[in-house]
Amino acid sequence: MGTILNINTPRDYDLARDVCSYGYFLLAPNHWDVPRSRMLRVLELDDGPSACTITQLDSGKLRARFDRALSRTEQAHARTQITRMLSLDTSAKDVRAFHRVDPRWKRDGRARLFRSPTLFEDVIKTVTSCNVTWPSTVHMNTRICEVCGRKAVSGARGFPTPKKLARIKPGTLRARCRVGYRDTRIVELAKLFAKGSVDVEWLETKATDEEAFTFLLTLPGIGPYAAGNIMQLMGRYSRLALDTESIRHAKSVLGMDGTDAQLYKQLGAHYEPFGEHKFRAYWFELWDFYESKAGPAHQWERDATASVFTASNLNARS
DNA sequence: GGTAGACCTGGACGC
DNA sequence: GCGTCCAGGTCTACC
Numbered sequence: 001m002g003t004i005l006n007i008n009t010p011r012d013y014d015l016a017r018d019v020c021s022y023g024y025f026l027l028a029p030n031h032w033d034v035p036r037s038r039m040l041r042v043l044e045l046d047d048g049p050s051a052c053t054i055t056q057l058d059s060g061k062l063r064a065r066f067d068r069a070l071s072r073t074e075q076a077h078a079r080t081q082i083t084r085m086l087s088l089d090t091s092a093k094d095v096r097a098f099h100r101v102d103p104r105w106k107r108d109g110r111a112r113l114f115r116s117p118t119l120f121e122d123v124i125k126t127v128t129s130c131n132v133t134w135p136s137t138v139h140m141n142t143r144i145c146e147v148c149g150r151k152a153v154s155g156a157r158g159f160p161t162p163k164k165l166a167r168i169k170p171g172t173l174r175a176r177c178r179v180g181y182r183d184t185r186i187v188e189l190a191k192l193f194a195k196g197s198v199d200v201e202w203l204e205t206k207a208t209d210e211e212a213f214t215f216l217l218t219l220p221g222i223g224p225y226a227a228g229n230i231m232q233l234m235g236r237y238s239r240l241a242l243d244t245e246s247i248r249h250a251k252s253v254l255g256m257d258g259t260d261a262q263l264y265k266q267l268g269a270h271y272e273p274f275g276e277h278k279f280r281a282y283w284f285e286l287w288d289f290y291e292s293k294a295g296p297a298h299q300w301e302r303d304a305t306a307s308v309f310t311a312s313n314l315n316a317r318s
Numbered sequence: 319g320g321t322a323g324a325c326c327t328g329g330a331c332g333c
Numbered sequence: 334g335c336g337t338c339c340a341g342g343t344c345t346a347c348c
Contacts, residue, residue, distance in 0.1 A: 129341095129342090130341075130342045130343070131325085131326080131327095131340085131341040131342040131343070132326085132327070132328085132340085132341055132342085133327085133328070133329080133340065133341065135328075135329080136326095136327060136328060136329095136341090139327090139328085140327095174326085178326090178327065178328085179326085179327090180325075180326035180327055181324090181325045181326050181327095181343095182325095182326085182343095183326095185343090220343095220344095221342090221343070221344090222343085223342060223343045223344080224342090224343090225342060225343085226342075226343080243341080243342070244340075244341065244342090
């Protein structure tokens with residue numbers, strides 16, 4: 001019989017809203033079960049992978065059901081991973097602070113962003129989102145899990161650990177996961193995480209934003225956009241992660257004009273008043289636009305939605 | 319410091 | 334079915 005964990009949540013927590021708040025919820029091994037409003041994925045734990053189903057009870061608490069019995073230590077690790085993934089550590093106080101700066105999202109309560117159970121997975125997912133259209137990012141993550149992820153009792157596969165990815169040959173990643181030239185960078189990143197060269201605790205909780213950003217730029221495959229994105233995935237919202245989507249947003253929604261370089265400057269100035277919350281102010285604007293085109297995010301099916309989120313499609317549809 | 323070009327994949331398009 | 338073009342962020346060489 002599998003373990004069941006009951007997890008306390010901040011009072012304002014809404015599983016559907018807060019899972020379907022960032023595109024990574026559409027990437028393997030994550031699966032949002034639209035009809036049943038529940039989150040499924042495999043977590044990597046001490047004694048191996050375990051498939052987990054997370055639902056929200058009427059009381060607001062979460063219930064995580066695993067496909068096998070977990071030891072006490074594994075239960076603690078599972079709680080830690082779920083807390084990170086669902087941003088349960090974003091307190092109601094932090095939410096209020098954000099809404100004071102940007103009251104547009106107070107009514108529906110948006111403030112938390114979905115992320116991965118581990119920083120490593122977020123870093124690799126970010127690399128797979130660079131210089132590629134969204135459908136390819138979806139495909140790469142599916143293949144990485146299928147080829148490199150371990151199988152849980154249920155048969156579902158998880159995201160590979162740093163140790164596992166560090167042992168994969170770049171050529172295998174390229175040929176079987178279709179990651180292209182990112183192959184070597186992904187393996188190098190995995191090796192850095194596996195041997196402890198990336199101090200996750202320091203990065204996530206101790207470093208200043210400037211120190212964290214500067215360090216991220218030293219990692220292979222991580223440039224200004226990727227570093228900015230990883231910053232927000234660590235709960236550091238003082239920077240923007242600007243890419244071609246930002247350019248489209250600047251032109252079509254904010255009515256800005258100019259070269260890309262000029263637009264980046266204008267975007268920086270536009271979101272400056274939001275201070276340490278500026279990424280969320282920017283992101284929820286973008287997300288709101290996506291939902292205006294594709295309907296509420298908690299109703300998005302991964303495969304059906306993948307092709308919608310490309311700059312060309314959104315330009316054509318805006 | 320700024321710029322140009324290579325790096326890959328998948329989708330769109332023309333033939 | 335095949336070939337060509339394009340989108341996408343990072344890295345390196347060069348000025």
